[in-house]
Amino acid sequence: MLKDSDFPFGFDSSKCEQCGGKCCTGEAGYIFVTPQEIQGIAQFLGLEFDTFCQKFVKKVGYRYSLCEILESNGAYSCVFFKNGRCQIYPKRPAQCVRFPFWDCYKEEWTDLLKECIGVVKK
Numbered sequence: 001m002l003k004d005s006d007f008p009f010g011f012d013s014s015k016c017e018q019c020g021g022k023c024c025t026g027e028a029g030y031i032f033v034t035p036q037e038i039q040g041i042a043q044f045l046g047l048e049f050d051t052f053c054q055k056f057v058k059k060v061g062y063r064y065s066l067c068e069i070l071e072s073n074g075a076y077s078c079v080f081f082k083n084g085r086c087q088i089y090p091k092r093p094a095q096c097v098r099f100p101f102w103d104c105y106k107e108e109w110t111d112l113l114k115e116c117i118g119v120v121k122k
Contacts, residue, residue, distance in 0.1 A: 001120070002101075004101045007101055007109070008109065008121070009100075009105075009109055009112075009113065009119050009120060009121055010119075010120045011101070011116075011118050011119055012118045014118075015116075015117045015118035018117060019117055019118065020084050021077075021081055022115055023096075023099050024077055024081040024086060024096075025071065025077040027075075027076065028068060029068070029076070030060055030063075030065040031065050031066040031068070031093060031095060031096070032063055032064065032065050032093065032095050033057065033064050033065065033066055033095075034064070034093075037091070038057060038064065040091045041056075041091045041093075044090065045088070055067075056079055056080075066078055066079055066080065100112055100118070100119055
């Protein structure tokens with residue numbers, strides 16, 4: 001069980017296999033990545049940095065985000081989320097690693113409790 005003292009819940013990451021990746025799909029948003037993370041993912045996939053950026057990264061203001069794709073069901077998903085699995089899991093961005101311990105869930109997390117089977121009240 002993962003815990004963060006700033007949050008009123010814990011997270012059982014073993015539930016991720018059963019979930020189907022609900023945190024990787026849904027409304028459009030951003031999957032922020034640093035240049036170092038981009039380099040690591042590109043190497044993991046055996047791609048040159050520039051090629052990877054042209055295909056899979058978009059600039060958002062002064063930051064960078066992985067691209068998303070619009071699924072046939074109308075939901076958006078990370079471009080690396082395929083067949084219910086993250087294709088870059090060992091090199092996923094810090095934003096993904098940190099889920100569900102995001103600032104937006106510090107105070108309002110009741111919906112998260114309903115949506116994510118890994119989130120458990122302390």
